[in-house]
Amino acid sequence: MQFFKVHGLGNDFILVDLVKQEWPGGENLSESARRLCHRQFGIGADGLVLLHPSPRADVFMQVINSDGSEAEMCGNAIRCVAKYLYERGGIKKEVMHIETRAGVMVPRLVLENGRVAAVRVDMGIPRLERQDIPMIGPPGSVIKEPLVLEGQTFHITAVSMGNPHCVLFVPDVEQVDLYGLGPKLEKHPLFPRKTNVEFVQVLNRSEVRVRVWERGAGPTLACGTGACATVVAGVLNNYTDREVKVHLPGGTLLIEWKEDNHLYMTGPAEEIFCGQIPCS
Numbered sequence: 001m002q003f004f005k006v007h008g009l010g011n012d013f014i015l016v017d018l019v020k021q022e023w024p025g026g027e028n029l030s031e032s033a034r035r036l037c038h039r040q041f042g043i044g045a046d047g048l049v050l051l052h053p054s055p056r057a058d059v060f061m062q063v064i065n066s067d068g069s070e071a072e073m074c075g076n077a078i079r080c081v082a083k084y085l086y087e088r089g090g091i092k093k094e095v096m097h098i099e100t101r102a103g104v105m106v107p108r109l110v111l112e113n114g115r116v117a118a119v120r121v122d123m124g125i126p127r128l129e130r131q132d133i134p135m136i137g138p139p140g141s142v143i144k145e146p147l148v149l150e151g152q153t154f155h156i157t158a159v160s161m162g163n164p165h166c167v168l169f170v171p172d173v174e175q176v177d178l179y180g181l182g183p184k185l186e187k188h189p190l191f192p193r194k195t196n197v198e199f200v201q202v203l204n205r206s207e208v209r210v211r212v213w214e215r216g217a218g219p220t221l222a223c224g225t226g227a228c229a230t231v232v233a234g235v236l237n238n239y240t241d242r243e244v245k246v247h248l249p250g251g252t253l254l255i256e257w258k259e260d261n262h263l264y265m266t267g268p269a270e271e272i273f274c275g276q277i278p279c280s
């Protein structure tokens with residue numbers, strides 16, 4: 001089975017095109033994702049991305065985290081998929097439609113001399129109702145809400161970009177105990193489907209620095225849906241404007257929350273190598 005190793009700002013994926021080839025039987029997808037994404041015993045990646053035929057879009061993108069859980073959406077992966085479809089998948093369109101578990105997203109390629117220099121994705125609209133995150137509690141949105149963890153009070157803003165995000169503003173992201181707090185917030189009982197966690201330092205109204213603990217993958221170098229959720233939370237808390245450069249450990253994404261309520265994410269996508277997975 002052929003695969004491509006791809007990344008968006010260091011958030012890396014194993015991409016398998018199941019429009020062109022069949023997934024071998026036997027092991028279930030969750031087990032395969034855990035095995036293939038393992039950093040020592042596998043190819044190594046934050047997630048497995050499978051492309052399937054779609055009746056309503058150019059392709060259906062399925063995202064499985066490195067722990068085997070399935071995610072509704074992935075911002076960095078969708079840019080990589082758009083680049084792959086244009087360069088290798090035979091879809092020579094500047095604007096594509098990619099179906100995800102969170103709905104159909106619309107990437108637009110930024111082409112320079114026929115090559116994909118960047119991808120700008122219409123990431124759809126954020127959802128803020130607590131039940132849509134999903135998060136336990138009374139109806140309404142969750143903006144700067146106190147959350148007590150091991151005797152310490154944090155203030156969280158919850159945003160769904162199809163997948164759940166818990167955003168916390170901090171004075172200095174470098175001082176955050178990411179490995180201690182990240183997994184505890186990810187699995188906090190308030191979030192029945194767990195959550196991605198973003199620690200955000202506001203540099204000014206148009207620039208923020210973010211460290212991410214991803215649901216099902218742990219610390220990653222970047223998170224596209226997380227960058228979108230960060231800007232929504234920044235606007236709702238009146239810390240940022242609607243157009244923000246989000247600096248992540250792996251690089252920078254430009255996020256725009258437009259008046260039509262849609263979020264647009266612009267960033268790079270890279271192919272690292274391709275290879276064969278033996279089908280045994």
Ligand SMILES: N[C@@H](CCC[C@H](N)C(=O)O)C(=O)O
Nearest residue numbers: 071074075076163223224225
């Ligand atoms: N890195 C991604 C998000 C991947 C899914 C996430 N771990 C989840 O379970 O929701 C991104 O770039 O958006």
